[in-house]
Amino acid sequence: MRLEIIRNGEKTLDISSYKFKDDPCTEAFLGEILNAADRGVKVRIVFNSFINFAGKVKHEMKKLNNHPNIECKLYNQINLLYPWRTHAMLHDKIIIADDSMLLMGGRNFDKRHFDPNGYDKPITYDREVFVWKTSISNTNNISAIEQTKNYVNLLWNSKDSSFYKSKPDKNNDIYLYLKECANKYEIKNPQFYEKKIADYKKQTMETSRITLLHNPINTSKKEPWVAYQLLSLTQNAKQKVLLQTPYATANRELLRAFKRTTENSDLYIITNSMASTPNYPAFSNYRFQRQKFIKTGANIYELQ
DSSP, X not given: OHHHHHHTOXXXXXXXXXXXXXXXXXXXXXXXXXXXXXXXOEEEEEEESXXXXXXXXHHHHHHHTTSTTEEEEEESOOXXXXXXXXXXXXXXXXXXXXXXXXXXXXXXXXXXXXXXXXXXXXXXXXXXXXXXXXXXXSSSSOOHXXXXXXXXXXXXXXXXXXXXXXXXXXXXXXHHHHHHHHHHHHHHOGGGGSOOHHHHHHTOOOOSOOOOOOOOOOSSOOOOXXXXXXXXXXXXXXXXXXXXXXXXXXXXXXXXXXXXXHXXXXXXXXXXXXXXXXXXXXXXXXXXXXXXXXXTTOEEEEEO
């Protein structure tokens, strides 16, 4: 779907991502970005520094910055003088096209998230949310797309984000290579290109309001804004609370919050199982402390 969103971009593309894996999926994506830039789309990409510090994709991302319509920034560039700052990760997966379409969720640019033809290793199942808006708004509320664009602007203008610079190339060999990667990927994986934007829009439903919650973007100690908001929302619920998360950590504060929530409303948690996630380090805490969540009165459903 992200490829189709990029292909339909006409004016701007804003992308914020945690990881660009060295694999054909990422190179196909970068090739589509170049195609968009060639037709005049202004592209901004901000991505996490630490996880993308080495590899072929690092070289390719640097060369993208030489294109007149593409700008790339690193969030929290590695500085050995401040090793304690390496824990501050940009974990977003966001694509905004023309300030009218938004895709965000849990998928990095990595073949294990997409299962292309020929891939035979464990798949990471992550959900994404597609939001689009009509030209006419029926409310005075700021749209989810505008909220997310404002958030990306904060990242882009942050003192912790810096341009990813490289020396100018005398030729465009890397550009030709990435575009060819995009062509080959489409030929090998036609199933990813069958649906068009109109098809995805038909699968959506109208909403009265969507709100983006995010934590501070600085690399120092952060106040947990999202936790405050979620606590307020769940503990003021009257009937039902539905939480969807890839994994959860059974810390005492969270368990107490769940217990208070279930005193007034039904709490449902949708999450992964051991069968649906290969991310064992992140999932292990929930796996071995699942009974603590159940004892709070929460109803748990696991993706199999």
